[in-house]
Amino acid sequence: MEKMATRxxxxxxxxxxxxQNSNVVVLDADLAKSTKTIEFKKKFPERFFDMGIAEQxxxxxxxxxxxxxxxxFASTFAIFATGRAFEQIxxxxxxxHLNVKIAASHAGLTVGEDGASHQAIADIALMRVLPQMKVIVPADGIEAEKAVLAVAEMDGPVYIRLGRSKVPIxxxxxxxxxxxxxxxxxEGQDVALLACGIMVAEALKAAEELAKEGISARVINMASIKPLDKEAVVAAARDTGAVVTAEEHNIIGGLGSAVAEVLGENVPVPLERVGVSDTFxxxxxxxxxxxKYGLTAKHIQEAAYRVLNRKRDV
Amino acid sequence: MEQQQEKLKEIARQIRRNIIEMLTESQSGHPGGSLSAVEILTTLYFREMKVDPANPRWSERDRFVLGKGHAAPALFATLAEKGFFPREELLTLRKINSRLQGHPDMKKLPGIDMSTGSLGQGLSAAVGMGLAGKLDNKDYRIYALLGDGEIEEGQVWEATMAAAHYKLDNLTAFVDSNGLQIDGPCTEVMSPYPIAPKFAAFGWHVEEIDGHSLEEISAAIARAKEIKDKPTVIVARTIKGKGVSFMENEVGWHGNAPSEEQAKQALAELV
Incomplete structure (x- = not known):
């Protein structure tokens, strides 16, 4: 399977x-090589501003x-964009409601070797809670590119979460x-797997495994965390009666929480959240x-069994 | 010239009267730091800045960013005096459904170029405006007004570094150096002094003036316009609460509104 990092x-x-648009400018904070804004810098140096190590x-x-x-488009690592500069955002x-697109890379655990200080696992929560902010977590390179092109066409602030590691297309x-x-x-009728970012590919793998056991899983990419597609969440819950969320983020405040809010208010069906379990x-x-932190296809599959058991108990 | 100075003094007096009336009506807000900034705002809006009250978003206009957003009453009174919105609206300050928020809101009120209020953020926005002006080859200028307490915020120095790095000679920042912040004299709370050498060390052109002298403010702005490849800071020595005897240099008047009785006395002094 072809792979590409969303960054x-x-x-x-x-x-x-x-x-396409001479009004597009790009800012970075000394991480242009890592966030890939360097590509823009090479072509349009006069419209690229390195602000140095100063995220605020x-x-x-x-x-x-x-x-x-x-x-x-303002870029740096997700940890600094949403944490260091939260109040500026x-x-x-x-x-x-200014037209700034915050495209932050190296989100989640897959920053890898740099460790916990650099692993943004609260960024979705921090951005989702801001009025007027939109939050997008692309699942692959194709979606990342399309989302970036799409948000340039709309007015207002957007947070786009990008990853360091290569993920399947x-x-x-x-x-x-x-x-x-x-x-x-x-499509699937027994359980719904709602995922975002790198966990979409994992959810697809989990669905394949579940299918071998005769369990039909619906896999939905929830890239648009805010606004959230409530209708799709409600329909998935109504059709399957069992929901699993999967995200490379703390299970508090991210996709799992957003889905739980919709389910709680509309169709309270059993829900299991796969994500970082409130730990660094x-x-x-x-x-x-x-x-180690429970974010693979296998963990989604196990969560599906748990939620299916609970569905039977309801 | 002399006639114009007299006219500006009269406008400044009127702005001060409006500040007192607004705060007395709202029973909330910041008189001290509003009164210390009046001559700077008067000079900017009635002598220097290219603005059009009938077309507040005019693309060629000069921009103003109030870093010390709590001096909003002074900015609002100035904008109303300039004709951006009706004077009567000043008395809705800080009330429900008003366009005059506690701190400037660019989406609500015409004439506000940037929403501010959280200290330390305004200069960064001014840097962004300066970069945009350069990119578009426009000759508009950007003015920012910071407090001396405000520059205790680290972000101010990030922006100061960036403005010099990008040679933003279209940017002029004032520091309204009234010497007081909420908890007491800046020297006791967290000294930002000396201010001028700090900006000079970051590569800015520096002017130091009496911030209540209309002549000195104008002269400093004129010099700033001549400076190439450097932003300018005008460190303006001011008196917190200027113009109202019992408010002058009193920390207690940072964020307290006057009573009806106190307002009467203040207005009697502002004639």
């Missing part, structure tokens, strides 16, 4: 955007550019990303971390 797709998309000013400067009619970007080139729309990748990560190879 690489971001770098590619930025170059396309740069060619990165966000504030992006706000000022947006207030002057530019379409800034809140007060200088989200509150005045799920979508074909003609895939169209739509904000606020979930994407059903596989550590250094290690990405795959070793995913296994």
């Amino acid at each position: 690489d797709a971001y770098g590619k998309a930025l170059v396309k955007l740069g060619e 000013n990165l966000m504030g400067t992006a706000a000022g550019l947006a207030a002057s009619g530019k379409i800034p 809140r007060n200088s970007i989200a509150y005045p 799920i979508y074909a080139e003609d895939y169209q990303f739509e904000l606020g729309k979930a994407s059903i990748i596989k 990560g550590e250094s290690g190879k990405p795959q070793d971390l995913l296994e």
Whole structure:
């Protein structure tokens, strides 16, 4: 299976955007080689601003550019973008609804060897809680590119979560990303697997394993965490009566919480959340971390068994 | 010239009266740091800045960012005086459904170029505006007004570094150095002094002036416009609560509104 990191797709998309729209500008905080904004820098040096190791000013400067009619993409690692500069994003970007696109890479445990200090596992929660902010977690390189191109066309703040590691390509080139729309990748009637980011590929693997046992799992990519496709969540719950969420994020505050909110208010069916269990990560190879912290297809499969048992008990 | 100075002094007096009336009506807000910034705002909006109250989003306009967002009453009174919105609206300050929020909101009120209030964030936005102006080859200028307490925020120095790095000679920042912050004199709370050498060390052109002298403010702005490849900071020595005898240099008037009786006395002094 072909693989690509979502950050690489971001770098590619930025170059396309740069060619299409002269108002697109890009800011980074001394991580251009890692976030892949360097691709834009090479083509459009006059529209690229390295702000140095100063994330608060990165966000504030992006706000000022947006207030002057530019379409800034502000990039750094997810941990610094959403943590270090949280209040700048809140007060200088989200509150005045400025047209800043925060594209943060190296999210989640798969940062790997750098360890817990660099592993953003609360970024979805931090961005999701901000009024006027939209949150997108692309599942593969195709979706990342389409999402980046799509958000450049809409007004207002957006957070796009990108990863360091290569992930399997799920979508074909003609895939169209739509904000606020979930994407059903596989139909199924027994259990619904709702995933985002790198966990979508894992959910697909889990569904294959479940199918061998005669369990039909629906796999839905919830890339648009905010706005969340409530109809798709409700329909999945109604049709299957059992929901599993999977995300490379703390199970508190992220996709699992967002889905739980919708289920609780509409169709309270059994739910199991796969994610980081409210703990910090550590250094290690990405795959070793995913296994140790319970974020693989096998863990989704086990969660499916648990939720199916609970469904029978209801 | 002299006639214009007299006119500006009259506008400044009117802005001060409006500040007192607004805060008395809302029974909430920050008089001290509003009154210390009046001459700077008056000079900017009535002498220097290219703005059009009928077209507040005019793309060629000069921009203003109030880093010390709690001085919003001074900015609102100035904008109303300039004609951005009706003067009567000033008395809705801080009330429910008002366009005049406790701190400036660019989405609500015409004439506000940036929403501010959380200290230390304004200068970064001004840097972004400066970069945009350079990128578009526009000749508009960007002004920011910071407090001396505000520059205790680390983000201010990130922005200061960036403005010099990108040679933003279209950016002029004022520091309204009234010497007081909420908990007491800045020297006791967390000294930001000396201010001028800090900005100079970051590569800025520095002016030090009396922040209540209309002549000195204008002269410093004129010099800032001549400086190439460097942003300018105008460190303005001011008096917190300026113009109202019992508020001057009193820490207690940072964030307390005057009573009806106190307002009467203040207005009697502002004639």
